[in-house]
Amino acid sequence: MESNTGMDSQLTTYITLVSVSGIFNVFLCIYVLIRRREIPGARTFILYTIALSVYSFAYAFGLASDTLREVKLWTVIEYIGMPFSAPLGLMIILHYLGWKVSRRQAAALFVIPSVTLLMVATNDWHGLFYKAFRIKEGLSLPYLEIEIGDWYIVHGIYTSSCLLAATALLLSRWRQTRRSYKPQLITLICGQFIPMTTAFLYLVGLTPAGIDPVPMVMCITSGLYIWAILSAKMLTVIPIAKETIFDSMREGVIVLDSAERLSDYNRAIARMIPALSPAMIGRTLNEVWTELTGAAYPFVHQPDGRDEELVWTTDGAEQFYQVRYSPLRQRNGETAGALLMFINVTELKRLQQELEHQAFYDGLTQIFNRSQFIARSRSLLEACRAEGSPFAVVLFDIDRFKQVNDHYGHETGDRLLVHVVEVCKRQLSPDMLFARYGGEEFVVALPNASLSDACAIAERLREALESEPLAARGSIAVTSSFGVAEADAGPDVRLDTLLRQADEALYASKRDGRNRVSAYRGALASRP
Structure with missing residues (x-):
């Protein structure tokens, strides 16, 4: 009597542990169902907890059964959940790691579990899952004595492979996981490793005879999941998946x-x-x-x-x-x-700067182009006019530039243009606006400069150019003709008028024999 009482107490303990696992999983299922809109991969986790709940409760009813027929019935119900839990758990881990599982891949994961369920339900006809399935007499515990069939081995290998793959994938991310997320990672590793280890101990005969301990230890893993979900929001934020995206x-x-x-x-x-x-x-x-x-x-x-x-x-x-x-x-x-x-x-900024440079500067000489000169000179002219200060422009071109192109080629002509700019820049201060006006023609805006000041600057440029020939195929002499105009005639003088006046003075220099400076004075241009 004492022995039977002890057996009943032990059976009650087993059934209680398995039932607790089932209750935990029902709680998880309801929680995720309520919060499904906030939880990534909620559908997979709901199916996972349903599978574990069916597995746990069916096994508990199987333990409480008295006849072989009842045990077989609950075993079939147990296998509605158990073989599907491992691939569902693997899918949860893959989602946690940020891996996408297509519908075709998901369907492939459930082929063997589906065949397993069919094999268990029809085992009496073919014996491919259990060769023998009976309750051993003389014991109060429903000790099932079974002989495994061929498909049982396939099912066991597949289930263990899913658990092992999930564990290995999680362990592979250990070093890459931030410290704050490692408790969640440990929870998931335990959720795969504990059932896998327990199943192995059961298969090699190191657990109580006739008792499958896996549903019982599931109360531990389910409890860990509950802790992780409620305390660390494990499901509302998938840290490794998000970390992968975050770091990529x-x-x-x-x-x-x-x-x-x-x-x-x-x-x-x-x-x-x-x-x-x-x-x-x-x-x-x-x-x-x-x-x-x-x-x-x-x-x-x-x-x-x-x-x-x-x-x-x-x-x-x-x-x-x-x-x-x-x-x-x-x-x-x-x-x-x-x-x-x-x-x-x-790259975008550099492209923008390059485009701005191209819009502002001459591509060959790298000084301001005509449009920028006009825009900036208008502002300088307005400022000088507001201050009552003089404003002058110097317009000049290279004498007989066409002959240089025709005789030496356009490449040498380009070199000559660059040479002229380099010589002039050494003579001009930063406040003087220097630009290529077009072709071989250049222009300088001189704020706060009178006509005589501008003529002196033009003469300095002319002398510098004449004294520095271009070294190309020997030496090419460089001379230029200059026209100077000043905006001191009144507030109505426009920039285009001033440039036209400087151009008239430039052509006066050309008529007078080139290589000289002419100033615009009223309707006439004269040498200073």
């Missing part, structure tokens, strides 16, 4: 908490700012930026998320970044933190 982004990202302390950053920003280190996590953005640059963070964060431009030098190369601030809010609207996204726009 081309844009640099800095995560700030509600107090603007550095919370996290991805690999891209670590490449952009190599001095950034994990030791800086927990410090404010201003403190981090001061250590990195010697100055406080330069931008004021605006709620509208306006982009700012940052110039950063890495390995001696200047890089341009577009910095975008995005506040993170909780569901109740309170600020939870922010994301700083650094988008490398260096």
Whole structure:
């Protein structure tokens, strides 16, 4: 009697443990079902918990059964859930790791479990799953004495492979997982490793005779899942999958908490700012930026998320970044933190600069082109007029330039243009606006310069050019003819009028024999 009482107590303990596993899984299923819109991969996890619940409760009813017929019935029901739980668990792990599983791949994972269910349901006809299936007499516990069939081996290998693959995949990500996410990773590893190890011990006969311990240990793994879900929000944020995306982004990202302390950053920003280190996590953005640059963070964060431009030098190369601030809010609207996204726009910026340069500067001589000269000269003229200061322009061209092109070729002609610009730039100060006016013609705007001042500058340019011939196939003499005009006739003098006057003076220099400076004085141009 005492022996039977002990057996009954032991059986009750087993049934209780298995039932607790089932209850835990029902709780998980309901929780995920309620929160399914917030949880990535919720459908897979719901199916997983349903499969484990069916497995656990069916096994519990099987333990409580008295006849072989009842045991067989509950075994068939048990296999509605058990063979499907392993591939479903593998799919959860793949989703956690950020791997996409197509419908065709998912269907392939359930081929063997489906065949297993069919084999168990029809085992009495073919014996491919159990060769023998009977309750051993003389014991109070429903000790099942079974002889496994061929398909049982296939099923066991497949189930173990799914559990082993899931465990191996999780272990492979151990080093890449941040410390804050490792408790979740450990939970998932236990969820795969504990059932796999227990099943192995059961198969080699190291567990109580006739008792499958896997449904019982599931209460441990299910409890771990409940803890991870409720305390660490394991399912609402899939950290490894999100971490994979986070670290694979081309844009640099800095995560700030509600107090603007550095919370996290991805690999891209670590490449952009190599001095950034994990030791800086927990410090404010201003403190981090001061250590990195010697100055406080330069931008004021605006709620509208306006982009700012940052110039950063890495390995001696200047890089341009577009910095975008995005506040993170909780569901109740309170600020939870922010994301700083650094988008490398260096190539775009350089292209923009190149286009601007092409729009502003002459491609051959790299001085201002005609359109920029006119735009800037108008502003200078207006400023001088407002101040009551004189304003003059000098227009000149290279004498007999066509002959140089015809005799030496256009390449030498281009060299001559560049040579003229280099000589003139050495004679001009930065406040003098120098541009290529067209062809072999150049122009200089001289704010705050009188007509006599402008003529003196023009003469200096003429002498410098005459004294420095171009070294090409010997020596090519360079002379130029100059025309000078001043805007002192009154407030109504326009820039185009001034340029026309300088052009008339230039042609006067040409008529008078070239290589000279002529000034526009009223209707006549004369030498100074």
